[in-house]
Amino acid sequence: MYFKKILVVNRGEIALRVFRGARELGIKTVAVYSDADVNSLYVKYADESYHLPGTTAGETYLNIEKIIDTARKCGADAIHPGYGFLSERASFIQAVEEAGITFIGPSSKSVEMMGSKTGARRIMQEHGVPFVPGTTDPVESIEEAKAFASKIGYPVLIKASAGGGGKGMKKVSSPEEIDEAFFSAKREALSAFGDSAVYIEKFIEEPKHIEVQILGDKFGNYIHVFERECSVQRRHQKIIEESPSPFVDKATREKITKTAIEAAKACNYYNAGTIEFLMDSKRNFFFLEMNTRLQVEHPVTEMISGLDLVKEQIKIAAGEKLSYKQEDLKINGHAIECRVYAEDPDNNFLPSTGRISFHRIPTGPGVRVDEGIEGGSDITMYYDPMLSKVIAHGSDRSSAIQRVKMALESYSIAGVQTNIAVLLWLLNNRSFLSGKYSINLIDKEFLPLVPGAWKEQLDNGREDAAVALSAILRERSRNSANNLRINEVLNDNNWLDTE
Amino acid sequence: MIPDYHVDLNSKEMSVKFVGTDQIIINDREYRYNLEEVNGNYYILRLGEKVFRINRVSGEKNNQLLLIDGRYFETEVRTNLEQKARQVLSNVKQSNRNSLIKSPMPGMVLKLKKNAGDTVAQGESIMILEAMKMENDIKSPFSGTIKEIFVSEKSPVEKGAQLFLIG
Structure with a gap:
């Protein structure tokens, strides 16, 4: 047995995902929950659950003292951080280590080296890994930001040093915009990561986002599990991810995976990690950052490789050697993931809150759903609005796309607005299907059709069907008193008669 | 018809x-x-x-x-x-109340970008609302002059709460 009991310091679909991996290995699972999550699905799935009083992330899922205390109290011998929250906080990992509990992830030292985006860039520079031009230290003042931006030339990106997931990241096209962007990025960084440090880098035109999954054990063995492409993004938040990338050829794959392993070695990394790159149209790639944790999009890698990354993480943390060699791994078919968010595409993509009144998960060949909700779940304003992830595997890219489309069409969520229709629009988009598109796909092709027009392109009569049913039901209830016309409608229609 | x-x-x-x-x-x-x-x-x-x-x-x-x-x-x-009843009602509302901008979601007012008396164009950003850890730009659906602001910075708002009156 690797561990007796694992505490997961996270919520939603990823907490559930880790519980599933732990349970497969015969390990007991512990959930922690805030006031707002008392009835969340993942809490019901765990073997034990403990309350973290409060609703804000700071009071609950970021409350190191309270979490360590809970882990001690319940007798957990390992902690899994999921993604976001404390997953990349070196001080947390240190506190876990000091409490004599195993952290399922890298050492605090590796996280410290890679967790600060600016520090990571310095290390990459030393190890000859190509990276995007920009500052290697946090930018302290607005004056410094302005001076540096003019030096490397606009447009630039202001990014949170502790960041990820698009939070605390702002694009600045001209000197007039920099004041507002700088302070807004700092505020977002502080509220999302508890650290307001930001840095600046050159904005690369029309890049693709390509990342490499790596695994390392505590004995210095490394493997990569190929690349993922996550170029479909809105406000730097990934929406659709796939593996392998339709853009990366064999030679590029060899180069980029080798570079990724070099990057992992540079910080003595162990456990699962991801090295993110931007790739230009000539397939040159630049180190963007290393995510020292499990990624949201890890399922696509699992689907094409057959590995279970959560189980690998647990085994590595328990001191096992890697159970795979590089030559054991090969790409089997193609996998694609769509993130389902509670948001209203026609209303500026504002998060949509409320109670899930109906929830039915799609099934079918090659379909997997990592869900964070069920019927009755409350979607609140306190946390990330991602509800679930729909993943499909197929023998090639087009069959994976077809399967994920069918899955999304039969996914029923009611009570909040979701982005499912947007995902379907994207999956039918010509540039997406060709594989030749950049991270600006949504800005360039989708946003000009908001609000409204994009929906009509794919409507195929559904709006009229919804209107017709509503009107017919009203008509029937109106006529049910004398029951005359309704009977005609129900029984006396000559549908099969051809006139 | x-x-x-x-x-x-x-x-x-x-x-x-x-x-x-x-x-x-x-x-x-x-x-x-x-x-x-x-x-x-x-x-x-x-x-x-x-x-x-x-x-x-x-x-x-x-x-x-x-x-x-x-x-x-x-x-x-x-x-x-x-x-018909709805049209009559909304006409009364329009003439009495000008155009009201309501909060599309619960959240916290992070920043007001306009003051009472300022003019705004349709689509212009008027405030930043923080929810689900993201800063959301709230844009004016109408052009006009801001008659009244019902919220202040750092205050929480419910979905549907009145934000701005534009005339």
């Missing part, structure tokens, strides 16, 4: 007229239809040549929550009389 019903679909309004027992005209599109009620929550609607499997999540006489192929629709059905 005088419609039988007016139907709001999400934020769009359409008109519906029934002809005979199996024909329906939606705006100017005419269909033959047949509705099979599998149970109160599941319907098979044939509209023209197309077949729709519709999941009715919940509904009352005038309001329906429907799912079709993963798409979620909220509808409100009004008779001509109800439509």
Whole structure:
């Protein structure tokens, strides 16, 4: 047995995902929950659950003292951080280590080296890994930001040093915009990561986002599990991810995976990690950052490789050697993931809150759903609005796309607005299907059709069907008193008669 | 043509007229239809040549929550009389109250970008609302002058709370 009991310091679909991996290995699972999550699905799935009083992330899922205390109290011998929250906080990992509990992830030292985006860039520079031009230290003042931006030339990106997931990241096209962007990025960084440090880098035109999954054990063995492409993004938040990338050829794959392993070695990394790159149209790639944790999009890698990354993480943390060699791994078919968010595409993509009144998960060949909700779940304003992830595997890219489309069409969520229709629009988009598109796909092709027009392109009569049913039901209830016309409608229609 | 019903679909309004027992005209599109009620929550609607499997999540006489192929629709059905009453009511509102901007979601007011008396253009950013850890730009749906601001920075707002009065 690797561990007796694992505490997961996270919520939603990823907490559930880790519980599933732990349970497969015969390990007991512990959930922690805030006031707002008392009835969340993942809490019901765990073997034990403990309350973290409060609703804000700071009071609950970021409350190191309270979490360590809970882990001690319940007798957990390992902690899994999921993604976001404390997953990349070196001080947390240190506190876990000091409490004599195993952290399922890298050492605090590796996280410290890679967790600060600016520090990571310095290390990459030393190890000859190509990276995007920009500052290697946090930018302290607005004056410094302005001076540096003019030096490397606009447009630039202001990014949170502790960041990820698009939070605390702002694009600045001209000197007039920099004041507002700088302070807004700092505020977002502080509220999302508890650290307001930001840095600046050159904005690369029309890049693709390509990342490499790596695994390392505590004995210095490394493997990569190929690349993922996550170029479909809105406000730097990934929406659709796939593996392998339709853009990366064999030679590029060899180069980029080798570079990724070099990057992992540079910080003595162990456990699962991801090295993110931007790739230009000539397939040159630049180190963007290393995510020292499990990624949201890890399922696509699992689907094409057959590995279970959560189980690998647990085994590595328990001191096992890697159970795979590089030559054991090969790409089997193609996998694609769509993130389902509670948001209203026609209303500026504002998060949509409320109670899930109906929830039915799609099934079918090659379909997997990592869900964070069920019927009755409350979607609140306190946390990330991602509800679930729909993943499909197929023998090639087009069959994976077809399967994920069918899955999304039969996914029923009611009570909040979701982005499912947007995902379907994207999956039918010509540039997406060709594989030749950049991270600006949504800005360039989708946003000009908001609000409204994009929906009509794919409507195929559904709006009229919804209107017709509503009107017919009203008509029937109106006529049910004398029951005359309704009977005609129900029984006396000559549908099969051809006139 | 005088419609039988007016139907709001999400934020769009359409008109519906029934002809005979199996024909329906939606705006100017005419269909033959047949509705099979599998149970109160599941319907098979044939509209023209197309077949729709519709999941009715919940509904009352005038309001329906429907799912079709993963798409979620909220509808409100009004008779001509109800439509007229609504128009009268909204005219009264318009003349009395100018244009009100309400909060599309619960959150916290991070920054007000305008003061009372300022002019705004349609689509111009007027405030930043923080929710779900993201900063959301709230844009004015109308052009005009800001008559009144109902919220202050750092204050929480509920969904539907009054934010700005624009005249």
